[in-house]
Amino acid sequence: MSSFVIIYYTALIAASCLAAYYKQRNVFMLLFSLTLVSFVLGIIGGAGALRFVATASFILALAAGTSYAFREFLILISKPGLAKELRTAPLTAAFGMFVIFTYAIAGIFAPWIAPHGEAEIIGQAFAPPDENMLLGADQLGRDMFSRIIYGARNSVGLALVATLLAFFMGALAGLLAAVKGGWFDQLMGRVADVIMSIPSLIFALLMLSIFGTGLHVIVVVVAIIYSPRVFRLTRAVAGNIVVMDYIEAAKLRGEKDWYLIRREILPNATAPLIAEFGLEFCFVFLLIAGLSFLGLGIQPPTADWGSMVRENATLISFGDITPLIPAAAIALLTVAVNFVVDWMLFRTSGLKEQ
């Protein structure tokens, strides 16, 4: 029995007792089940397993604490209307917002944050981490940490632009289809069907092989691949709105389609569209990362998380986790965005009940 184990159990049991004494039912349940789990794990895995459990719980608690503080911070600095909405956000959503906020800061201020340039060779290939390079060097001796920071700017920025373009095309087509109906609706619907019937990755590979791998080509191809999804959602949402009496009233007034879309439909369709935006952003981001991994996305020496995984893939066979760091960055952002989107979806569906 090491002193760590004794301190660990003492702390847990003392905290459980305190929680029980102060009638904090949920906290007590959490702490005491953790104690029981640790007990079983401790018997099976020894002190090592306990250390792992303790670290994991500590990280979780830290994340929860950060999220809580970040939410309170947002509530304090925002306007009363927004603050009221934020108060309904669960901790997961606050965590998501915190992660997105961090990524945004990293992306925007990349040249100031990163200690080295993204293409600057400063060490040996696959050099281990030292005081100069926080995460070691990649296969050409470039600083991994700096490249990750620049990657936030390149990967996320590109995905953002592509998603925005997909939304612009899809939403516009969807709204027009809903308002005009008839042959225009049919035509748009069939075009969307055709695009969706082609497997997206194969379509992207084909297009990129034909037109080359310029950034603008990637943006346009990815936007075309994802706009049908946006089109279908927008058309469905707008389809429910155009049957409302207020649209009929506006039509009978003699309003043009553009006015209907802009002033009558769009304000009522924003909530589901924003939620969909978050979701689509994840897919676009993953597709671009996937393309980069295959060598057809963002071209070297520009730092990009997808291609960074591929470049360092050889290290996996040596049991090194370096190639997993950019992958983890991708995963974390995707999870964070989904946390926020979940909350938004919940909110919009809650609004419908009123």
Next chain:
Amino acid sequence: MHDKFKDADVLLEIKDLKIEGYSDETWVPIIKGVDLTLHRGEVMGLIGESGAGKSTIGAAAMGYARDGTRISDGSIEFDGMELTTASEAERRALRGSRIAYVAQSAAASFNPSHKIIDQHTEAPVHYRIKKRLEAQEDAMELYERLRLPNPGEIGFRYPHQVSGGQLQRAMTAMAMSCRPDLIIFDEPTTALDVTTQIEVLAAIRDIVDQFDTAAIYITHDLAVVAQMADTIKVLLKGEEVEQAPTQVMLDSPQEDYTKSLWAVRSFNSPQRHRPTDGSQPLISVQNVDAAYTGGVKVLDDVSFDIYPGMTVAVVGESGSGKSTTARCITGLLPPMSGQIMCKGEPLPPRYKDRTRDQLRQAQMIYQMADTALNPKVRISDIIGRPAQFYGGLHGSALKQRVDELLDLIELDPAKFYSRYPPELSGGQKQRIGIARALAAEPEFIICDEVTSALDQLVAEGILKLLDRLQDELGLAYMFITHDLATVRSIADEVVVMQHGKVVEQGPKDEMFTPPHHPYTDLLLSSVPEMDPEWLSTVLEERGVDNIGEAADP
């Protein structure tokens, strides 16, 4: 009449019930201490405006609090059992077997993918009261008692295969399936036409009598509750106003609020007559036939005239083509043949082909103010847009016009100018709808069931407002409604429609004095009156098997 229940056992006793609802992060009281005592076999009518807490009390009688509400204080004792402290399992065991519930919309309450009789037998089989076959036989017997056509066969249909009135009766039968001690009727006839309503009312009253079931009858229609209830309790904003036996309540209400409810139906606008100088009608519908794409004819040779400054009420059951006529006039549905004339000139059949001025002439006020106003647009923009669009007003002139319009509909401009529709009450929303129509400065307004979604007091206010505006601005109204009380109070001329045809038309005074067309007669005599004996009298006159749909010639 009240003494009848003095000796009967108390079935349900609610004492000082308080219910709170969660909104804006605080619990606000909805029911503020209501007492209710119901004896075995007694029918109590709960009436009040929407938001008075009628349905909430109805649900509480089953020990149930809807999502977002909680029973905060008081006791609910059902047959010696305290429901507020009972476990969820105990309460669930009561529901369906000893307390049953009949909802407002049977169509929404039946599961569309199961046969009616399967849904009927679910409760008795679940509670092991009857075997499935026994329960089915019992269902057929109940269907027969409720005078459903083909009682042996109707249960094997799916809910969408029977009419609304039949479905409502099937639901009453379902509530009866376990022979409960208490049934809660939550506005069971509100969504039905008058001719259908009468047969559902008769069926409910019969079956409650036959099995000596106690019932809570929730409604906002006084005339209906007068037919059904032994006792009436009036509620206002979660508090009891007064309670008395039906006859006493109708003859001599004590409280001012109750008196105002009773007085609602007294509003009457003096009847106007057609101009005799041979001037042209403002709107003339001439031999219009119409159908929706690929469907059967919905309108068949419909013709009538609307003269300037007059109100023409178009009445009929749902599905009779009233609203379709309105769609033809506005140009949303181009007629197959016939035409719409405006001041002697034919209007283009499609609204898209009409000029801005022609569109301005005919405005519309909708039934559901909720869907008629865009929830994300400010009141000032909703009202201001037509003024801007047709009148070209901008800046301060536009603001002044909006203020003027808000004054006209008796809403304070300073308070409502920058609000959004969801922040308004039903009556206020309907007023905004009126203001939007007025903003176009039309000569003719189509009012599509404008009061049917509103409480009687509020509806009364809207009718008075419309009448005042008509006098001040010389408007002509086409008033689509199925409520003959509204027709009596506001119409100058009446057009009766059935199955897409005009069966009778003429000035109001002639239409309301016999002899009538048989269908007009049926409509008129089906409107509930404030006399508790009215239903019995009508049933006697028509014969038991000859009411409602059955009496349809």
